[in-house]
Amino acid sequence: MALYHTFLCNLLLGSCCVGAVHTTGVINREAAGDLDTVVSKIAHNYPRKLPCPEDAEILPCVCTFDENMHMDLNCSSVESEDQLATILGSSFPFRNFHKLIIEGNDNLVVLRAGVLGSTTYEVFHIIDGVLEEVESGALSGSYSTATEMMFYNNSINSFPWQEMLLFENLHTLHLQENNITRCPKVKSKSLKKLDLARNPFIYLPVTAFSDTPTLQEVYLDGIGLQELSAGTFFTLSELLMVNMSTNQLTEVHEGAVQFNNSGRHQVYLDYNNISLVAVNAFSGFNSSDEIFLNNNQLTLLEEEVWQPVLQQGVTLYLGGNPLQCGCEIAFIILNSTFLGLIDNSTSCSDGELLVNLDPAIYEQFC
Known part of the structure; x- marks a missing residue:
């Protein structure tokens, strides 16, 4: 900013004498005051938009x-x-x-x-x-x-x-x-946010982001993605957020989403056709992390899949899935901590909210 002040003052001194005398008076009178105010007056009266x-x-x-x-x-x-x-x-x-x-x-x-x-x-x-x-x-x-x-x-x-x-x-x-019809091979030592959403390239190579080590956010929603390979994100040591919503995924394979840093993570997989999530599909998560799986085709919340995730303190968003609410979810309903990590909009296939289910039923019959 100091250079800007000097620049404007020098311009002023090179203008007509009357203007210079008048403005010099302004500068002298306000020299002990706010120089920014003086510069503003000069810039306002100067005819060229330099x-x-x-x-x-x-x-x-x-x-x-x-x-x-x-x-x-x-x-x-x-x-x-x-x-x-x-x-x-x-x-x-x-x-x-x-x-x-x-x-x-x-x-x-x-x-x-x-x-x-x-x-x-x-x-x-x-x-x-x-x-x-x-x-x-x-x-x-x-x-x-x-x-x-x-x-x-x-x-x-x-x-x-x-x-x-x-x-x-x-x-x-x-x-x-x-x-963009083909997933690009991006190489960058500085890139933190990459948004390729709603481009029709469908296939995502496992090495797509291996040369972008500083990447923190990746947007891949609406690209027609049908399969996510294990290890796609594992090399990204600064990654915090992945959005793969509104695609055509049917399964989340083991090792599909792996984080290896201590930040707060978010994974968006809403509006796919996911009916199966493998054991260890999600790893490296921390307390306060979030996984969004709203509006998919999940019917079962298997204990071996989701208990390790909930034990890490991860919040799950599962609304709009046709979930069965039998004894297979007793491990959630009978654990107040786990139940508190399930979004309140999550419901059974009959529409009853998980948060409204009676734990006594599960204690008695499971």
Whole structure:
């Protein structure tokens, strides 16, 4: 911020004499006061929106600059790929932007290599459009600056996955709701959040995330997933959350979801067709962790499967399953701690809530 103050003051000294004398008086009168207030007055009266370029030079793109030193470029209204290349290929007084915004645009199909010219960005926000391809090299100018990439709700089927390792500070990648038909092999030493939801690639290789050691959140909901291989997540020592809801899973195999850190974990498997969960399907869980299995086809809660999970203090969400409530669940009903870890909406196939079942019946008849 100090550099910004100096920058504005220097600009002022280079302006007309009357303005300089007037503003110097302001600075002298308020030198012992709040410098931010003085800078705000100067910035408000100065005619150019530095560090942004002149409006006419970048139309229909719009540049904005805020008090947090964030300079954003909104090119949502560009009329063609050529126009975007012309605008971004022009000379900018300052080239390091915080965010590039292209939202709801029906003209940009390919983000070409070199289209961004010499500009760099921390955040890419290119969403709700018709973008199909991000060419290799299109984002290369931001290898060292990019922290977030949001490319969701487009039609992307080609993305420069081979370059992900070059983005030194990238921590968030949103590519949900595109047309990625094959699970990418992502390599990154910094990525923490990866969202690939609602892409039709169905098959998830066991090594899909083996080269993303810092990953904490993975979203794979609605991808048509039919099977989850054991060990898929085991190498991710920082993983905290996996969302695999709204898929076509029928079984959770042994070793399917393994954690190996002491954080708070959440696993979402709602709205699948799961009828079978193997012993040791879930391991490495801690107290206060949560497993969501709402709206599946579970009929049995086998003691050998679920007692080890409940003993770890994991909360289970099992609403919308056709559960049998005979003696096979006595180990839950007769253990108040276990029963307290079952979500209150969980019911038997006849609709009766587990929390309303009479323990005396299970004591007498089981």
